[in-house]
């Protein structure tokens with residue numbers, strides 16, 4: 001699927017990176033521990049998380065991830081959005097909870 | 113042999129800026145045409161070390177030497193030091209506070225991850241004096 005499909009499936013709002021919505025993605029991971037993302041994630045291109053600090057964007061950047069989805073309606077502060085914009089990472093926010101958001105994407109064919 | 117040297121101050125008071133040095137090194141390697149897989153190994157290993165300097169050691173200095181076939185990274189701090197390095201290297205061992213955990217770190221995975229992604233890793237540490245971590249990653 002594409003990031004545009006993620007937006008539709010999660011009824012998400014785009015915080016930045018609208019120009020990258022047609023990028024293809026195949027796998028995702030969900031975590032509030034950046035330590036675990038850094039240690040266990042391989043080639044996942046989407047990160048779903050309830051954390052909002054700038055290290056979420058940096059972790060995604062180090063892992064070459066393309067898109068971050070903030071769950072439970074959370075939105076990061078402007079500097080975090082700017083950081084992601086600089087890196088070309090798409091930021092989305094959805095009202096859905098982490099488990100539900102991951103489940104929807106998984107059911108619709110996104111791998112782990 | 114000629115190499116490109118990069119040096120950074122790692123600000124221990126600013127959690128938000130942690131990762132700047134690793135990002136700069138990542139960008140440089142990418143521009144030099146180093147393979148994406150190698151760039152990612154360097155980025156992850158160095159970022160873990162840089163975060164450690166900020167959350168455990170009040171910051172310090174990061175130095176990178178880039179050779180045609182590898183990168184050598186030195187992460188130097190004057191923090192509290194590590195009393196038992198073997199213990200610190202164990203997956204899951206962490207002295208991180210609840211505050212650090214709430215920021216998404218402190219699983220005790222950083223040092224083992226640095227070991228995993230580097231070809232050579234050395235930790236020199238003296239309690240009360242500081243810690244230097246050496247990482248070598250072959251491209």
Ligand SMILES: Nc1ncnc2c1ncn2[C@@H]1O[C@H](COP(=O)(O)OP(=O)(O)OP(=O)(O)O)[C@@H](O)[C@H]1O
Pocket residue numbers: 035036160164165168169189191192193194200201205206207208216217218219220221222223224243
């Ligand atoms: N530069 C350092 N100075 C002092 N102590 C350190 C330093 N780096 C690591 N340590 C000690 O080693 C422990 C293990 O480090 P490690 O990076 O593996 O885990 P962590 O930083 O606690 O959690 P994580 O890396 O998963 O976020 C730390 O909790 C800390 O006690």
Ligand SMILES: [Mg+2]
Pocket residue numbers: 160163164218221222223
């Ligand atoms: Mg660590």
